Amino acid sequence: MDACTLGDLLDVVGGTSVRLHTAPAGLTAPVTEVLLHDAGAPLPPVPGALLLAVGVRAAAAGPLVRAAAEAGMTGLVVRGADGPTAEAQTYGVALLSVPGDLAWHQAHLLLASAIGARPASSTGGHGDLFALADAIAAATGGATAVEDPRQRILAYSTVPGQPVDEDRRQGILGLRVPVSLDNSEQYRELFAAEGPVRLPALRDGVLPRLAVAVRAGGETLGSVWVVDDGTLAADAADTLAQGASTAALLLLRARAARELARHRDSDLLRRVLDGTADAATSAVGLGIEGPVRVAAFVLEAAGLPDAEQTGMRLLDVVRLQCEARYGRHACVLADGVVYAVLPAPGARHRRLAEDIVARAGQALRVPVRAGLGEVVAGLAEVTASRADADLVLRVLGPSLPVATIDEVRPRVTLLRLTEVLGERRELSAGAWRRVLAYDAGHGTDHARTLMSWFDAGCDMAGAAKLLAVHPNTCRYRLKQVRQHIGIDLDDPDERLVLWLQLRTLAGLGRGTAAG
Missing domain, CATH: 3.30.70.270 (Reverse transcriptase/Diguanylate cyclase domain)
Incomplete structure (x- = not known):
């Protein structure tokens, strides 16, 4: 794969994730890796690296720009937008920034993935694993499969003429190892071992296996299995151990590619939901x-x-x-x-x-x-x-x-x-305010009586039931509303607007007392 350039990097993660402020050496400057700044250690000379300004405020990162330039680095990445652009231009170092709420470890994963990940192949991003399975099979003399920790088959060899059994056939057809109690015991033994282990046949018609766990940094990433018909190469175990190391690198790279693709999808979807991305292009992406x-x-x-x-x-x-x-x-x-x-x-x-x-x-x-x-x-x-x-x-x-x-x-x-009524003066004015003011000044309950009457479909008996009072009490209160507050309750428009304002602006609903 060709060396990654600053332009390549920005094509992958540029936009809302990573912002370029200045690039004095141009977008063709190489980007080799991503380093985390450690204030307690000297800056290593790593040409082409991007340095993440961990623990340094963007506005105070000027000295770090000079140190990065002296170390031959391509750029400095700060968190937030207020970075030392002038210093970066002076020393010929690219200045980039990530959002202030993005954790440094997430920024490191994002940038490192963009630099090192290859596009996913037609085999679901595991094309290199298939090549590795073929290489192990050719070197050991046995059909090979690579699995993840959940016993799903990620890749398998296709070297012709090598003996296989029914478990191998069924596993490849379903891309999953057939489940059994005996299998579970063998997996426990495998993942407890430090190197390759030879596992006996589980039953008649099934061949033994040579297997090894795939690990990186103490994490189990999967396993590699070789069918053993008794004719494996003498150094098959050593070959398998070396193959496991390569498998670990490929699995980590595939994981990084998936994380990068997921991040890109998330960033694109966020812009789609905000209405800032082209819909047709986004639909394809x-x-x-x-x-x-x-x-x-x-x-x-x-x-x-x-x-x-x-x-x-x-x-x-x-x-x-x-x-x-x-x-x-x-x-x-x-x-x-x-x-x-x-x-x-x-x-x-x-x-x-x-x-x-x-x-x-x-x-x-x-x-x-x-x-x-x-x-x-x-x-x-x-x-x-x-x-x-x-x-x-x-x-x-x-x-x-x-x-x-x-x-x-x-x-x-x-x-x-x-929200709309509350924002507009002409829509928030009206008789509802006079009703509430009258209740507050006279100790009456006209607002709640009106809401109960509206909720009952302007039926006096229904309103009285909601209020737990006699219908004559309701009639009296509504008469007071007409006479003393001056509201024409016979006008349907007046009733509609009064109900709407009491319901929304006064917050009165079913069973709600006036405040």
Whole structure:
């Protein structure tokens, strides 16, 4: 693969994730790796490196620019926008920045992945693993398979003429190792060993195996298995151990590529939801076509001590459930809300949201609620569906944790009307203020009487029942409203506006007393 340049890097992660402030040496400057600044150690001479200004405020990073230049580095990355641009231009060092809320370890992963990850191949990003499996099979003399820790087969050899058994055939057909108690015991033995182990045949017709765990930094990434028909090369164990080291590097690189792709999808989806990305291009990038609906998920508990971490866990739950149903899926955490774009038809969307709310609430031990916007024709209209979903979240509560926009349309409409009426002087003025003022000055209860009468469909007996008073009491109060406050209750427009203002601006609803 050709060396990565600054321009290549920005093509991958530029935009809202990484911002370029200046590049005195141009965009063709090579970028070799990413280093974390350690204030307690001298800066190593690493030509082409990007230095992350860990522990240094962006405005105070001028001396670090000079040190990076003396070390031959290509650029300095600060957190926040107020960086030493002038110093960077003076010393010929590129200055980049990442958002202030992006953790340094996340910035390191993002940039390192962009520098070192290759595009995913047609084999799901594991093309190099297939080549490795073939190489191990040729060197050891036995059919080889590479698995992940969950016993899913990631790659397998295709060297002709090597003996295989039924377990091998079934595993490749289903891309998963057949489950059995004997298998589980062999995996325990394998992952407890420090190197390759020879495992006996589990039953008649099945061949023994030579296997090794694949590890990196103490983490188990998977395993490599070789079918042993008794004719393996004498140095098969050594070959397998070396192959495991290579497999670890390939698995780490594949993971980095997946994380990078996920980050790019998240960044693109965030811009789609904000309406700042081209819908047609984004649809291709995200693999989303046709009608869609936005589902929004949020934690109910406010002021959680670890709200950011819990929000990320909620994102994981939502993504896992959506991917289980729809495959590759677009989910993102933005402003404390997890958004998922669900493909139409939408008949099962509510059930999915209910499942996610139940699972997330149980896993996170925090109540979760979910709002679903309207189904729209495509990504070009997705901002409207997101706005719907956000409004639904605002009217949900413990008694109704999940709803679609159509299910709560009256509540949402009143919520928006409350905001609009409150913002406009001419819409917030009117008889409702005179009613409340009269009640406050005379100790009467005319506002609540009016609301009860409206709620009862202007039926006197129904209003009296709601108020738990005699119908004549209601008649008297409404007569007082006409005479002393000057409201024409026979005018339907007057009644409509008065009800709307008392309901929204005064906050009076069913069973609500005047404040």
